[in-house]
Amino acid sequence: MAPKNRLRPDLAKIAELVPEGARVLDIGCGEGELMDVLRHDKHVDIRGMEIDAELVEKAVSRGLSVVQGDADCDLSDYPDASYDVAILSQTLQTASRPDYMLDELLRIGRTAFVSFPNFAYWKMRVSLLVHGRMPVTPHLPVSWYETKNIHHLTVDDFRALLADKGVTVEGCWFFAGGKEIGGTNANWRAEHAVFRLSR
Amino acid sequence: MATALASDLNTVTLGAPLALDSGKSLANVEIAFETYGELAEDKSNAILIFHALTGDQYVAKTHPITGKPGWWDRMVGRGKPIDTSCFHVICANVIGSCLGSTGPATPAEDGQPWGMRFPVITIRDMVRAQVALLDALGIETLHAVVGGSMGGMQALSFAANFPGRTERVLAIATTARHSAQNIAFHEVGRQAIMADPEWHGGDYYGGTGKGPEKGLAVARMAAHITYLSEQGLTEKFGRQLQDREAKSFGFDADFQVESYLRYQGISFTDRFDANSYLYITRAMDYFDLAEEHGGMLADAFKDAGDTRFCVVSFDTDWLYPTSESRNIVHALNAVAAPVSFVELSAPFGHDSFLLECPALDRVVKGFLG
Numbered sequence A: 001m002a003p004k005n006r007l008r009p010d011l012a013k014i015a016e017l018v019p020e021g022a023r024v025l026d027i028g029c030g031e032g033e034l035m036d037v038l039r040h041d042k043h044v045d046i047r048g049m050e051i052d053a054e055l056v057e058k059a060v061s062r063g064l065s066v067v068q069g070d071a072d073c074d075l076s077d078y079p080d081a082s083y084d085v086a087i088l089s090q091t092l093q094t095a096s097r098p099d100y101m102l103d104e105l106l107r108i109g110r111t112a113f114v115s116f117p118n119f120a121y122w123k124m125r126v127s128l129l130v131h132g133r134m135p136v137t138p139h140l141p142v143s144w145y146e147t148k149n150i151h152h153l154t155v156d157d158f159r160a161l162l163a164d165k166g167v168t169v170e171g172c173w174f175f176a177g178g179k180e181i182g183g184t185n186a187n188w189r190a191e192h193a194v195f196r197l198s199r
Numbered sequence B: 001m002a003t004a005l006a007s008d009l010n011t012v013t014l015g016a017p018l019a020l021d022s023g024k025s026l027a028n029v030e031i032a033f034e035t036y037g038e039l040a041e042d043k044s045n046a047i048l049i050f051h052a053l054t055g056d057q058y059v060a061k062t063h064p065i066t067g068k069p070g071w072w073d074r075m076v077g078r079g080k081p082i083d084t085s086c087f088h089v090i091c092a093n094v095i096g097s098c099l100g101s102t103g104p105a106t107p108a109e110d111g112q113p114w115g116m117r118f119p120v121i122t123i124r125d126m127v128r129a130q131v132a133l134l135d136a137l138g139i140e141t142l143h144a145v146v147g148g149s150m151g152g153m154q155a156l157s158f159a160a161n162f163p164g165r166t167e168r169v170l171a172i173a174t175t176a177r178h179s180a181q182n183i184a185f186h187e188v189g190r191q192a193i194m195a196d197p198e199w200h201g202g203d204y205y206g207g208t209g210k211g212p213e214k215g216l217a218v219a220r221m222a223a224h225i226t227y228l229s230e231q232g233l234t235e236k237f238g239r240q241l242q243d244r245e246a247k248s249f250g251f252d253a254d255f256q257v258e259s260y261l262r263y264q265g266i267s268f269t270d271r272f273d274a275n276s277y278l279y280i281t282r283a284m285d286y287f288d289l290a291e292e293h294g295g296m297l298a299d300a301f302k303d304a305g306d307t308r309f310c311v312v313s314f315d316t317d318w319l320y321p322t323s324e325s326r327n328i329v330h331a332l333n334a335v336a337a338p339v340s341f342v343e344l345s346a347p348f349g350h351d352s353f354l355l356e357c358p359a360l361d362r363v364v365k366g367f368l369g
Helices: A009-017 A033-041 A053-061 A098-108 A122-131 A155-165 B123-137 B150-161 B180-195 B213-227 B230-236 B256-271 B274-286 B322-334 B349-354 B358-368
Strands: A023-027 A045-050 A065-068 A083-089 A109-117 A168-176 A179-181 A192-198 B011-013 B030-036 B046-050 B088-092 B144-148 B168-172 B308-314 B339-344
Touching: A009 A033, A009 A083, A009 A109, A009 A168, A009 A179, A009 A192, A023 A033, A033 A045, A045 A053, A053 A065, A053 B339, A053 B358, A083 A098, A098 A109, A098 A155, A098 A192, A155 A168, A155 A192, B011 B123, B030 B123, B046 B123, B046 B150, B088 B123, B123 B150, B123 B274, B144 B150, B144 B358, B150 B168, B150 B274, B168 B358, B180 B213, B180 B274, B213 B256, B213 B274, B213 B349, B230 B256, B308 B322, B308 B349, B308 B358, B322 B339, B339 B358
Parallel strands: A023 A045, A023 A083, A045 A065, A065 B339, A083 A109, B046 B088, B046 B144, B144 B168, B168 B308, B308 B339
Antiparallel strands: A109 A192, A168 A179, A168 A192, B011 B030, B030 B088
């Protein structure tokens, strides 16, 4: 089992916030680090979806229930409100239509956690301003032509989408340099964001 | 005709007649099985493996006719992914087959072989027989049921029809129903057998003839192609010629692939009964798990409760392609069953589940826990 303190800060925050014993779907679960922590610490009934066969194989071989699938099209397999919590970590920006994916998330889960990298983080802005090229950072280490992140967004972009859709923000948390930071001027200061949402 | 079996078979004779989907019933059913590894005192560590169309109970034991290692020797054994140092593995010959369980070659009540008088059976009938075996062995709940190909169909049928009797279901390279293409290939095989003049309407046992060996060999050749991938055949044989420098301008087996298929066909007839081939392919063709449950596959699994499922497909399997596995996963998701699914990459087509595939080993080991 992966100790909670080894989780990425956004995942550790989600792990902290998921209620004990909930039914949880982790979309883009990778090899199941968060799932592993949640099933041990929170005794949740948890399922995962992951597109990469090798990661699915690793998750299944640690005894987790993970389906190889593409969140862009396979979420439609899941019935309405079939989970208490749906988690979408670092996947929204890879969706072909993030707005549709958000709808699916809130259809399947009564509450949803969404985490994403904030492209308006000040270091990104400086990097783009100074170098004039798409930033490559420790958290976004892949060049523009091979990145899976096809829909870069900022904290304010996300808030605007939520407002358009009438989605309720139950809470939001921000991170920079591997630590949680306050919410003031998050659009500048946050490297990552976690939102808890409901309809 | 298949060689007679040794008499040291492990068999159970069912006390009650076996009710069949056709409405008929089969009395005095014998089930031949093998076990591997010790059964725990609380009987909690049993895994039932279902074999494929021409498989048998010799999963990890030397085959009594061919002398070859068990068909899943690489998967089942001490320290292997299905580890017999902690699990008690049971594998039974399906009814309708010819390795010791009741089938068309065994005597009917009149003492004569059943032949084509044997009732048409289904996958569910095969599973009923295996459940009766479990009852006879006093095993109520299994740690897992496991099967590839037709074995996977039985695993799914087991989960649907006997929910609660297994904690885990591992279905590999399989489908929840036979497609028109699947049925079509089987029909080629059956027609090849029935067109062989030695078939005699299925009444070829005990005579001086050898039975429909040519027909059965052709059936096996056609089926064998469906178990491989185009890439696999190309890599293994390409257009290479067999023991010759140039084409013969005749109809000998010029190409290696022809020679290989002829060998596969003819060696198959040493170990398999043609009528069994007819009956088992029929059972597979009749298989449609959704149809049995009012047309909704999800309804087949609605009582599966906490049973955990793992579905595995292979990217080069065109017999039961990944889309068929996704269909199963879709149904399981609809009833919120705990399901895992992965499409593994392997070059060998449908047969990949029997061959070297380290990723499959890891998934199997991890899923069984």
